Amino acid sequence: MSKQIVIIGDSAAGVSAVDAIRKKDKESKIVVLSDENFPSYCRCVISDFLAGKVTEDKLIYRSNEFFKENNVELKLSTKAIKVDPKKNRVVAEDISDNKAEDKKARSAKLQFDYDALLLATGASPKFPDLKGIQKKGVFGFRTIQDTKDILQFVTMADTACVLGGGLIGLKAAYGLKKRGLDVKVIIRSPNVLSQVTDKTSAELIQKRLSENGIEILTGRDVSEILGNGDIKAVKLDNNKVIACQIVIAAKGVRPNTEIISETEIKVNEGICVDEYMKTNIPNIYAAGDVAETFDVTLNKPSVNALWPHAVDQGKISGANISGDSIKYDGSLGMNSVEFFDLPLVSMGIYKESQNHETLSKIYNNDYKKVVIEGNRLVGAVLVGNINHSGVFLKLIRDKIDISQIKDRLLNENFGFADIRDLIKEEERIYVK
Incomplete structure (x- = not known):
């Protein structure tokens, strides 16, 4: 049966949800609200835009044509300001430049009714409370x-x-x-x-x-x-x-949860969701940087604001909105960055504690550290040589017993060959 679906946010989670919905449901109306004036773009590459490495057009993740081809009503410069779960309604306002100073136009609220709602509102920078923070510049x-x-x-x-x-x-x-x-x-x-x-x-x-x-x-x-x-x-x-x-x-970010502050939707660090990406209100889902999901290394809910997680969570939210019952297998903290040709990857638990064993080694400018709990890898840090970081991620996510390979983890060339016998044959092609 055709539904009306509203998605707040057109970044990784929102776009992935559209993809998943349209794979199964070609008829339901989808409305995507974005408070930005740009089509979907890759937020993690804006530092390259600032550095002059890429031009603005190279940031675009999904153009306006994507939304047209998928019969999606994309409302740019439209800021959601309130969710009313009792009425199944989102209240928004037009914040486009030509109306920014038009108070009368801004006071005319827009309303979008929904059968299912996805909150993919992302996060915003934290501005410190100090004198002069509002200055130009x-x-x-x-x-x-x-x-x-x-x-x-x-x-x-x-x-x-x-x-x-x-x-x-x-x-x-x-x-x-x-x-x-x-x-x-x-x-x-x-x-x-x-x-x-x-x-x-x-x-x-x-x-x-x-x-x-x-x-x-x-x-x-x-x-x-x-x-x-x-x-x-x-x-x-x-x-x-x-x-x-x-x-x-640049004092960090905070999940954008203001629009649900007057609702009964549960919020902790982020919006609380279950393994199906549902909030405590059955027809409302959350995904991406605003969602608090189960962390597989911490064994508790956490906000892990990463592009790949947002994509996965958006896909699962979209599929479940369309009638599936797919479980999200959890997230983990992971970061990858490079400055002046020196890359860093950290994943899972990276700090020492009484419950963990840590092994580390420095090779010139390269550094490798692993964090172990029992016979399981729960964290890793790589600097310089980050080859085979996917192997460490596989060991962490799948909770593979590393007792047979523990003495090889810090080897400079540790990689797929070392774990080949520990993983299922059909999965080997995906591990690098």
Whole structure:
């Protein structure tokens, strides 16, 4: 029977849901709402756009033609502001540029009724609560528009300060350095990537960044952004003043859950879902960076905001909206990044604890670490030589007994041949 399906968000999870729905259901009406003015694009590549490595058109993940071909009503510049589960309705507003200053037009709300709803609302940058944060020249770094806004300032700037040393902050710093700016990264913790990887690998990345002209200021925080209108400098918590014209706020992201704040939909770190990607309201699903799913290494729910997870969760949500009962097999924390030809991959649990055994080894600029629980691999960190990282991921996800190969895990050339006999024959082709 034909249904009306509303999807809030047109990134990885939303687009994958459309694909899955249309494979089974050609008739139901699908409406996709996006608060951006761009068709679906690959968010994880915007740092390359900032760095000048790729042009804007290369970011596009699914063009408007994709939605037309799949008979999907795509509503760009349409911000969902409220979900009413009792009425099965989404309330939204038009935020397109030509109406941005038209208060009367903005007050006229749009309504979209649904039989099934997918919340793929993603996440937004956290802006620190400090004096001057609203000044012209302060940016988040999450969207194409953020990047275009930053690039407009780059030609008028010579120094940028990045607040935060996580993945977003370092990607922004790298891109700005590639554009010729003097870049300083200011972080409260003693090393970069403290929420992503272990200390040794972080130090290797930090060393490479410093060698390439990015200054890392650790153990410090910004207390104020200075300037009359435009930014002139930032003031640190030790009263030191650093001149700059651009500030990037990169203190992490938060799942976009505001639109369900007045509903009974359960929210913890993100929107709580079951193994079918359903919320506690049967016809409402959640997927992607906003969803809290079961983490297979932590053995508890967690938000693992990664593009591949969003794709998988979107596919399962879409299939189940169309009548299937497919279970999501869980997520795990995993990050992959490269700065100045030095790649890093971290996955699963990367910090030591009393419950885990850790093995590690450094080979020149290469580094490898594994975290073991009993006879099972639960985490790994690779720097430099990241070949066969998929092998480590396979061992973690499938909870394979590693007792026979434990003494080989740190070998420089450890790879598929070492685990061949431990996995099913039909799966071998997919492991690299």
